[in-house]
Amino acid sequence: MEIFEALDATECAHSAAALAGVDPKTVRRYARMRDAGRPTGGPVSWPKVIxxxxxxxxxxxxxxxxxxxxxxxxxxxxxxxxxxxxxxxxxxxxxxxxxxxxxHRRTYRPWITEPGLWLQFDWGCGPKVPGPGGGSERETLLFCAWLAWSRFRVVIPVWERTLPTVISCLDSTLRAIGGAPTYVLTDNEKTMTIDRVAGIAVRRSRPRSWSRGDRGPVRRGRLGVHRPAPPARHPPRRPRRRRRDAFRPARHIRLGRLRPQGHLIHRSRAASRPGTGKPEQLDAERQLLMTTTAVADPPEVVPAPSPVPPSPIPAELEAVLKRMRFPYLRRAAPEVLATARSQRWDPAEVVRILLEKIKGRDEATRRNHRQQAQLPSGKTFDSWREADSSIPAPTQQALMTLEWVARAENLAVAGPSGTGKSHLAEALANKAIDEGMKVAWFTLESLTAHLGRATVDNTVSKAVAKITRCDLIVVDDIGMLPSGQAAAEAFYRVIDAAYERRSVMVTSNLHPSGFDSIMPKTLATAAVDRLLHHAHIVLTEGSSLRLTQATTGQGVVPLNQPGQSVSP
Structure with missing residues (x-):
């Protein structure tokens, strides 16, 4: 039996402890916790001094x-x-x-690649085999190349690792895979040399020759920091002339491109500039390259192949997206799903990327909401000068959060003409649209005319229901013109339908308590009672900002009279 059930049945700590199988002190402690209103189902968190x-x-x-x-x-x-x-x-x-x-952890976007983007090659040690003509056994080298995200792997046994051999192996590899990738990665110390790695200078030995007679190993470089050279004890030697076939460090291998016939075209830098290269000055590797490729016709520019379009999405999925009216998601889905399959993304990551792709839908929604709201001049908080307004700065910041709209509270802005009431109302309406809300903008005269047209065909209820489907309803400039019975009825209908369901913002030269002076008292009292029940009242004061700018010449751009120039 439970402790509370036994205690309620016996009203005795000892009897309840016997029924529940616990100590009487435990029963008393649980009773005190229940009487104090503290939770008894979980562990008790005691206050700490920190x-x-x-x-x-x-x-x-x-x-x-x-x-x-x-x-x-x-x-x-x-x-x-x-x-x-x-x-x-x-x-x-x-x-x-x-x-x-x-x-504050850093988030990493997934690396989006495509099949066939990267080709990587490396070298390995092969078995010992008899040399040419049945000579003694020699060690072989294995040229290994593989294409990322594919089943292509090319292994070519060679005798040596010289530049002509590397070019020949790459030529055979590209012919085997049927095209040229975008990037080729390697860590070959003979063909890939750089000055710095991760910001640290690389100290390496003198490069060896690329000639066929030089087959000795090349010493690898070391990572370290350059140190000052020791003082010379002997006269400096005369520098040796570099051999024409010596290896010159390059930052990357400039690969050729595949012709439709499969020939590998390599255009040297000297051959591309007329008058700068001579046949007798070509080094051994370029002569070997030109003789092995045997390209008869001159090199021509081959246009880059167009990217392969992703496979379309299944018909049933496309039908569902059409049914849900997701055009942006339907256009982005094939590419995202193809990338997700190749990259093996997590399903949650696929959903997140797809949702990011439909930002165009949000932009179109905000554009439609702004068009339906029919705001008068498009004023926003970018042109709002906080210091010129008589409204306190904390009040302005609190109104900009739009929390009162989420709570279905009202806002009444009252004050003299030209003190920024309509500017504030329109800026708040634009901010609400940017937040994804729907806004309806009226003056008291346009609201009366709108509901008057609905009265003709007896659709006033539908018109009012359509207005109250908006999150924020703005009625601007109440009291500027005389109001009659029709205006009072229209105002009351909207206020009554939006009461405690939608936010209503009104601007007026009069305080809401004085609306009975411009419209029938009965309707004005009922409308103001519902308007001010959950409302924030903001009063503006001071002189007209429009009049101040007009008297100081800030309301217009100076005219450019003949013979005068206006400074920018």
Missing amino acids: DPFMPKIEEWVERSQGTVRADKLHERLQLLGFAGDERTTRRAVAKAKERWRAG
Whole structure:
């Protein structure tokens, strides 16, 4: 039997303890917790001495970006009245840093590639085989190349690792796969040389020759920092002339391109500039390359192949997307799904990328909402001058959050003409549209005319229901013109339908309590009662900003009279 059930049945701690199989002290403790209104189903969290100081600790951790030291924080907390030990502070600081790091971790976008984008090759040691003509056994080298995200792997045994051999192996590889990839990766120390790796200078030995007679190993470079050379003890030697067939470090291999017939075309830099290269000055590797490729016709520019379009999505999925009216998602789905299959994405990642692709739908929705709202002049907070308004700055910032719209609260802005009431209302309406809300904008006269047209065909209820489907309803410039019975009825209908369901914002030269002076008192009292029940009232004061700009000449651009120039 449960403790509370036994206690309610016996009203005795000892009897309830015997029925529940627990100690009487446990029964009394649970009874006190229930009487105090504390939860009894889970573990009890006791208050800690560090709890009042946790907001300050989190503030210091945030300001230091998670690098503040716990012992220094402990000294500051002691000055604030903390009576705990340093161990408690260290635990609290560690938890605060862990929460800070969890919210500031760097997010990595998936690397989007395509099949056949990367080709990589490397070298390996092969078996010993008899040399040419049945000579002694020699070690062989294996040229291994593979194409990413495919089943292509090419292995070619060779005797040596010279530049003509590398070019010949690459030629055979590209012929085997039937095309040229975008990138070729390698870590061959003979063909790939750079000056710095990860910002560190590379110190390497003197490069060896590429000639066929030089088959010795090339010493690998070392990573390190250049040190100053020791002072010379002997006279400097005369520098040797570099051999024409010696290897010259290059930053990358300039590969050729595949012709439709399969020939590999390689255009040297000297041959591309007339008058700069001579046949007798071509080195051994270029002569071998030109003789092995045997290209009879001159090289021509081959246009790059067009990318292969992704496979279409299944018909049933396309039908569902059409049914749900997702045109942007339907256009982006084939490419995203093809990339997801090749990259083996997680299903959640696929959904997130697809949702990011339909941002065009959000832009179209906001454009339609702004067109349906029929805002008068398109004023936003970009042209709003906070310092010129008599409304307090904290009030302006609170209104810009639009939290009152989410709570279906109203806003009444009253004050003299030219103090920024309509500008504020239109800027708030534009911000609400940017947040994905629907806005309806009326003046009291346009609202009366709109509902008057609906009265002719007896569709007033439908017209009012359509207005109240908007999240924010704005009625501007109440009291500028005399209002009659029809205007009072239209205003009351909208206020009554939106009461505690939608937000209504009104601007007027009069305080809402004085609306009975421009419309019938009965309807005005009922409308104002519902309007001000859940409303924020903002009063503006001061002189007209429009009149001030007009008197100071800021309302127009100066005219450019003949014989005068206007400075920009």
